[in-house]
Amino acid sequence: MALTGKTALVTGASRGxxxxxxxxxxxxxxxxAVHYGRNDTAAKETVAAIENAxxxxxPVRAELGVEGDVDTLFEQLTAxxxxxxxDILVNNAAVIDYGDSIEAITPEAYEQVMAVNLRAPLFVTQRALPLLRDGGRIVNVSSGVTWFAQPEIVYAMSKGALNVFTRSLARTLGPRQIxxxxxxxxxxxxxxxxWLQQPESAxxxxxxxxxxxHGQPDDIGDVIAFFASDEGRWVTGQVLEVNGGLWLG
Ligand code: NDP
Structure with missing residues (x-):
């Protein structure tokens, strides 16, 4: 029970x-704190699964990317x-728009993806800072699309910026051992x-x-748990690809 006495906020924790x-x-x-946007049933199931174990x-219900999202989230979190x-903040919630190609992207779709995938982690983190104890942990969930090319261009851009956010923030928060x-x-x-449900895709x-x-959610969860633990104390500002050796050639 390495995290006994610790607290964590995981965004987008109802599913996946x-x-x-x-x-x-x-x-x-x-x-x-099991944060989610809309799916009450899934969030309840996650909380119940944790309690049954x-x-x-x-649960913390707050749709990200809408007016007042961070206020709504932190009202419930602090309660x-x-x-x-x-102690631990995991910025995980994100959306992908499979129509998000350079030919098809619209300003509205751009704003939505960026608001959820990039603006929200930034301002959730900003609001969390006074609550975060020294020695705390922040883990941002990015994507391999930052280094291999996919048509979903704004999704990839949002994740690339998240990687840069990580490096900058690691430097800023180092003196607090976060x-x-x-x-x-x-x-x-x-x-x-x-699409992975189709056998030929898998x-x-x-x-x-x-x-x-392909990966399963707990393949990723176990690695995030390492970063969140005391064992991860000497790693900061890094991007770790957790993908079973995708595209190794
Ligand atoms: P899922 O679509 O399975 O789950 C998304 C979660 O985020 C849900 O809990 C959902 O809540 C929440 N969420 C989505 N949009 C919002 C919003 N606007 N406001 C609040 N909550 C929201 O995603 P994954 O588990 O697949 O992805 C998790 C992370 O991993 C993401 O950052 C994704 O980019 C990244 N990733 C995923 C990969 C994959 O192959 N699956 C690959 C690379 C990166 P609700 O249930 O209420 O809808």
Missing amino acids: IGRAVAERLAADGALV GGQAF GLDGRGL TVNTVSPGITETDMNG AGVAAITALGR
């Missing part, structure tokens, strides 16, 4: 990778923390990747991955 992160941090002993969690500080790192998943089986991904399969 965020849920795996929330479950793992709670299993390690942290009280976890003997952990502690509470749930009930006077405790925050580490800031990026975990960059490869192709992982979540709702975001519904086989195609396996063929370009050294370890011969």
Whole structure:
């Protein structure tokens, strides 16, 4: 129970990778704020799964990318923390727009992707800073699309900027012994990747991955748990590709 007595906020924790992160941090002993946008059922399931496994969690509903999003999130977070500080922040929530090509992207679609994937992590982090205890941890969830080319151009741009955000913030927060790192998943089986349900798509991904399969959410959650733990104390400002050896050739 390496995180007993610690608290964590995981954005986008109702489903997919965020849920795996929330479950793992709670299993390690942290009280976890399970943030989500709209899917009450999924968030309830995540909180229930954590509690049934003997952990502690509470839901935080706040749609990111809309007016007042950070205020809404922190009202519920501070109520749930009930006077405790925050030790771990995982900026995980994001959206992808599969029509997000250079030919098709619109200013409105650009604003939406950037608001959720980049503006929200920035301002959630800013608001978290007074709550974050010295020695805390921030993990930003990026993507392999920062180094291999995909048509979804704004999604990739948002994640590239997140990597830069990590490096800059790591320097700023170093004096407080707060580490800031990026975990960059490869192709992982979540709702975001519904196309992986097709056997030929899964086989195609396996063929370009050294370890011969696509990722599962807990493949990512376990690595984020390392960064969140005391064992990760001497790593900051880094981007770690967690992808089973995607495109190793
Ligand atoms: P999912 O689509 O499975 O889950 C997204 C989560 O984010 C949900 O909890 C959802 O809440 C929440 N969310 C989405 N939009 C908003 C919003 N506007 N406001 C609040 N919450 C929101 O995503 P993944 O688990 O696949 O992705 C998690 C992270 O991993 C993302 O940063 C993604 O970019 C990254 N990633 C994923 C990869 C993959 O292959 N899956 C590959 C590389 C990176 P709700 O349930 O309420 O909708």
